[in-house]
Amino acid sequence: MTEELKNVLAEFDQLSFHEFIEKYQPYDLAEMVTNLNYEDQIAFFETAPQDLGAEIIEFLEPELQYRIMDHLADDSTITLLNDMSSDKVVDLLLAIHPHQAKILMEFLPEDYREKIKTLMTYEANTAGSLATVDYIGARKSWTIDFTLQHIRKVGHDAELVSYIYVIDTHGKLVGVVSLKDIILQKPTTTLEEIIKEDVISVSVEMHQEEVADILTKYDLVAIPVLTKDHRMIGIITVDDLIDVIHEEATEDIQKLGGSQPLVEPYFKNSVWSVFRKRIGWLLILFVAEAYTGNVLRHYEDTLEEVIALAFFVPLLLGTGGNTGTQTVTTLVRAMAVGEVQFKDFFRVMRKEITTGVFLGLAMGIVTLIRAQILGVGFDIGTVVAITAIFIVIWASFVAAILPLILHKLKVDPAVVSGPFITTFVDGTGLIIYFTLARVMLNL
């Protein structure tokens, strides 16, 4: 497709260019533009219709957006910038050098520039940072007819016109009217008569994950963002929150895998930055795991006397770690999506420990069989099998209780990763193993 676009651009023929771009979605065109060489990228935006240009450039990386705008005629840059949705303008301005941002901002009309500056002050990952000011506002007293006229005037720039937000003279949100309701009513009806006053909204500083949860819960397509004194600063649209939902799940998965989450997409991270995200937990876990050395040295005599006990160390610890990882990933995810809370403490513990007991018994049986196959004698086999039972139950217990407690302590439960549980179970599992061995084998 990119090749075709190149040829079309080389032809310098407006008509065939327009025919070409009409065949594709803005997202697909953006992908093609990314693969063009620099001159063609400029030519593309010089030729493309204005509002489509803005839609397409929104899908590009901020660095590329800037490079293109920097080389377009001022007129084109002004149109592009003003047609882009305000949250994307903010993302662009925050990503480039402050000096470059200052130059770009000169292209914005003053009142819009002030709004953008305010949006730029909100911390990353908060509702404020995701808000766009391109919504349609209205007054209570407006009639349907007048509102429709207003929408016709400003609707071109709005990101989403499914909802009209009714604002009072202090800029406070008083309610919402859906476009559907507007169409269903008589032209003389006022918005006051059909307004829905109880609007789900979020505060500027709310974390994006919480905003996404609210959107998910109430099945919304946009949420208004308010300051503490209830003034409306913008809306967050569902597409931005879908990105948040993906991001947050990715972060949870990386944490559960025992590393610090990568902020950027996979290939955007340098080897050095990936190294730093991983080495921290690796070292912490190493220190925690290191005491297995002390445990084993402590039981050196037992080990020398019955060397066969060593054969089962990886198997027993592995099985314990696996069980713990199963429990912890299921539970941490259930807590992340709100299915499990601290108040469910006893229900969770009962469920996990009961499951753990059954899993333990099952694993005990196969361990006994395995020991016989390896031919280590029935007494050692029994020790190993009983250890398997205990370790599996113990791993289930630890993997269930730790995330619950962390959640209560307001620490992200995803800190208890699979590797964390595995490490914890390794050390404690060895103690269980050798204690049982000493007692049962009279060592």
Added chain:
Amino acid sequence: MTEELKNVLAEFDQLSFHEFIEKYQPYDLAEMVTNLNYEDQIAFFETAPQDLGAEIIEFLEPELQYRIMDHLADDSTITLLNDMSSDKVVDLLLAIHPHQAKILMEFLPEDYREKIKTLMTYEANTAGSLATVDYIGARKSWTIDFTLQHIRKVGHDAELVSYIYVIDTHGKLVGVVSLKDIILQKPTTTLEEIIKEDVISVSVEMHQEEVADILTKYDLVAIPVLTKDHRMIGIITVDDLIDVIHEEATEDIQKLGGSQPLVEPYFKNSVWSVFRKRIGWLLILFVAEAYTGNVLRHYEDTLEEVIALAFFVPLLLGTGGNTGTQTVTTLVRAMAVGEVQFKDFFRVMRKEITTGVFLGLAMGIVTLIRAQILGVGFDIGTVVAITAIFIVIWASFVAAILPLILHKLKVDPAVVSGPFITTFVDGTGLIIYFTLARVMLNL
């Protein structure tokens, strides 16, 4: 809140009941209704305004939906069923006993019943199973004015009126017009003049995860669902796909944690069903891990001669497992969200192996220090440290290559869970350890 609702219901006062329900969102009212006793639930739906009732009942579990409908007057059930969106009706009918479903279906007008029956035939987790027929269709030749009249007539039942779908006489989708465009145009314009013909759509049998990916990519709020011959059967709205995104992330997390994904929310699964989801992988991993016993028995003499080697077994295997888990979770997620594909094979391998080398060197150094602290002598310490370097690099390599290969083989890469990598590294890591020990210590 539930208590308050109980009191309001006990008063039998329409006015205060309506005042109460106006204060809350349908989702919140649904939560309260769930906590009411049975008589109050019936009373609630007998009293609530019709369209609100349908909105609320959609948030309840199918079993409860059926129980309520079963005890309402037929008139109320008919209204509720017809006001619910068709995808929710399908969910309800598929969840209850076929005999009960048949009775409920009698309440639907015949043509709608036929549509519902068709929707019920689509396999779970496909686009067809998520589709709702409550969209607004129109003809190319319609004027804006006529279209608006049509929307006023049928818009009440539609799930989403942001888009009007233009259908030809064969039921085929020819294009889409946004409500925004309709409002912005003159009343005499025909839809043909403003139609957008290149519509992103999905086929009935597409997997829901793929549908969600498309929605995410193109920032849509709804996607039309078409049969193979391009006939439109309905739309999927963004709220249903957000649920899909959450579900799919949960499944991936559970798989990465080494268990079969639970289909139901956490507490809905019995101990027995959780047990079955976990025991399968535990047994497979047990068998895979079991050969560590053979490896250790094979090196029994080496172990007896230098028992201190045993002290580091859990530490070395643990560190390898942790590194592997970090890599595999990051990579599998990156593949799930489309950041990494098989064509990136060499880029991924280079990145992960380079990172692995640096991590390995770092872990080698701390292992050497740890060995000195435990006082096992410099020769053994060196063996252990070099093993650490090799195991970390090996784990990175295996954890990077396996998901890529599985992806190529069209197997879900999430099969390579943390526990899987840990298990794999345990056995192979032991071989690395003892081979190095024998060579370096001349055993």
